[in-house]
Amino acid sequence: MKTAASKARQAKGDRSRLAILEVAVHLASVEGLDGLTIGRLASETGMSKSGLFAHFGSKEDLQLATVDAARSIFIEKVIRPAFEAKKGLPRLRRLCEIWFDYAQNHVFQGGCFFAAASAEFDSRPGRVRDRIAVIMKEWLEVLRWAIVDAQEAGQIDLKVEAIQLAFEINALEIGANWAFQLFRDKHAFTRARTAVLERLRSNATVPISTRTATAKRRARGSSGTVWGKS
Amino acid sequence: MKTAASKARQAKGDRSRLAILEVAVHLASVEGLDGLTIGRLASETGMSKSGLFAHFGSKEDLQLATVDAARSIFIEKVIRPAFEAKKGLPRLRRLCEIWFDYAQNHVFQGGCFFAAASAEFDSRPGRVRDRIAVIMKEWLEVLRWAIVDAQEAGQIDLKVEAIQLAFEINALEIGANWAFQLFRDKHAFTRARTAVLERLRSNATVPISTRTATAKRRARGSSGTVWGKS
């Protein structure tokens, strides 16, 4: 049985696993989850193929673990900091601003991990595809709830369909990531930011300032809702 | 020397090549341009691996030929019919409507070929990536020119930046294709269509009707500008 003793025994293994996934996530964002090859990953981490392989048991499980590792990073780098802003419009704006930072500043080497993974697996049924779809639904829900909160706070017109606005914001994000990755053109983010602001402005019941996203990144109070850690 | 005789000799070869590419394009839209394997393509077309391979000389050349075959289909199914509408706003609207039809009705089995190919090759330098980028630039230019034409015809406000609007429309298209492929949710197209119409409406100087895209698909006059054939 799994006692406290045997749990402590896992310490070293978990550390390696984490280290492997750290590399895997960035490799996969560039080469794709399928191009993420076990041999390549082994040489990149300085391990033997079989030694590394033993941590996961199958390629599919490695891919799933990689996807979840990417999710953790996304939560840490995007969701959590955005949730420090207060509920409603401020949080919605932070979510957008930070997302663009996230895509632009190469949190993952190959741009947004999930944009790449979605496109790669969308016509390939299986556990990996399902997991990616669930995670993206999570993200769209985060956006939608931020909008609904803003509506309840009287900051966004109640007439707008939250799900529609969430779709549009996400599309602009995906589109910006797409253009940036393909053309290496930073203007893509400027354009997307402009479009999102315009979209908010035309639906808001309160004035929307056009300060840059990176300005005033202090005033970090206690974090808001707690987000998953896995 | 290449006489009329030797040119006639190529007839059969060209026919096979075309037949192969027909299959290749759909296979690639599902499995990706890299997942498009020569062995698989051979068995799918009922040819031998080597016989098929001889038509292209290398995998990269096969990929390039496949990309260009997809471009031809895109021109035939989207650009050409849209160019039958008259210059300006009508053509712009047609371009959007037909694009959504194109993505929704599986002109390519795996959704928009170029959305998939872009995501796959955007972090993979080489001739294939470059070709894809050029083709997507072409598409953005088609959108931009339609907007500029509409502005010159006094149908769209001169204050809007054509390149910005083209970016936003494209982003909504990419976003709709993304959501549809990942969630198999047709609402994605409804939402994107709504967003595009709203975007046009808020920038147009003339009223924009909300008739469905598929309505009134007759009145086909002579085609407008001639588009490439390769």
Next chain:
DNA sequence: CCTTAAAACGAACGTTCGTGCTATATTGCC
């Protein structure tokens, strides 16, 4: 019909893929 070039084939190459086995190091608890 006969010639001849193009087209298609079958077999094999060297690699790399994912995945098993078996053995050796390493680790953490008594």
Next chain:
DNA sequence: GGCAATATAGCACGAACGTTCGTTTTAAGG
């Protein structure tokens, strides 16, 4: 410090990859 569990390595496998080669089949022109 010894012991059991875990972590890693080494090696081999069958399959599939892109590619090459020499041969055979096909079809168009004189």
